[in-house]
């Protein structure tokens with residue numbers, strides 16, 4: 001590009017211009033070139049300054065980027081993949097957000113996946129399944145040690161549970177021959193401490209089935225954002241352990257009637273329930289898996305779970321009557337050194353309001369009364385004192401629950 005003297009277009013006519021004119025023309029030209037040069041230098045300086053500015057910005061961003069990668073990440077669960085982005089729900093504050101994700105990352109992500117997000121909620125990486133979360137909400141017992149003989153006063157309920165849960169597991173061909181579908185799920189409902197869990201455990205024991213228990217409240221409250229996934233895991237574990245009895249305690253926590261409010265907590269509960277319903281509905285050949293659920297709040301249940309093919313067998317497990325309490329006293333004192341003066345019929349009449357769990361507590365407490373009195377034999381007065389104590393404790397707990405309700 002550099003001009004040589006030969007190519008330069010001279011600012012005068014070589015033949016006609018006088019020496020003086022030539023000098024003048026050249027001086028004018030020099031002046032113009034000098035000012036152009038000046039202009040170019042200024043531009044170059046500006047460009048250099050601009051370049052410096054960008055360099056600094058680049059360094060700042062590189063640093064920021066590094067910091068972002070190092071700073072703690074938050075855990076969230078993917079709710080939905082939409083065209084506008086990925087909907088995630090943060091664990092802890094339970095807030096939902098729409099975030100962006102790279103195309104490569106999007107391929108690894110599916111609803112319910114656990115992901116790590118940074119401060120600006122961008123998904124940084126996906127997290128592998130956390131099996132210990134599973135273990136923390138699921139209680140898996142190969143064959144629980146409760147048998148039908150340990151349960152008092154629930155003859156009818158026991159009969160019904162055996163027909164609906166035990167028979168399909170032990171004699172599935174009978175249902176085939178008769179041409180009917182065994183009930184899908186059994187719902188036990190009634191006040192706390194009346195033996196619902198025991199019934200489920202006993203049936204698992206009788207059929208040599210694995211007992212898998214999960215509490216509905218833990219599903220939705222302890223592991224926020226994981227409810228639906230845990231329900232899926234629950235059925236997966238059951239399939240891995242066939243024959244199995246799935247016991248979902250406090251099902252009201254995931255299957256409560258829909259409320260008007262649209263808080264994210266409700267959405268979470270809904271999603272968990274939907275997952276449960278879809279697992280039950282999609283469970284064509286349920287094979288060697290039976291589902292038992294329990295609740296103390298039948299009135300709160302969403303009717304959707306009671307539709308045919310779901311929890312369509314309802315069994316009420318009430319507080320024991322006089323005869324039931326007597327039997328439960330006998331069951332829980334089997335291994336105890338009880339004095340001859342002890343009359344269980346009288347005790348059962350006195351402890352009219354007691355549940356099965358209360359009767360058990362009375363027996364243990366009566367034993368403690370004897371020990372405190374340095375005796376090895378338990379007397380009627382010990383049982384009476386124990387009932388008073390159990391009642392007082394129950395009143396106290398009721399007071400506390402009212403305060404916190």
Ligand SMILES: Nc1ncnc2c1ncn2[C@@H]1O[C@H](COP(=O)(O)OP(=O)(O)OP(=O)(O)O)[C@@H](O)[C@H]1O
Nearest residue numbers: 150151152192193194195196197198328356357360
């Ligand atoms: N009918 C019963 N016969 C013998 N023992 C009973 C009976 N009901 C309750 N119990 C005693 O009370 C304990 C608690 O009972 P269980 O856990 O089965 O009650 P539940 O109805 O499942 O209660 P919750 O609704 O609070 O979960 C049992 O381990 C047992 O010792």
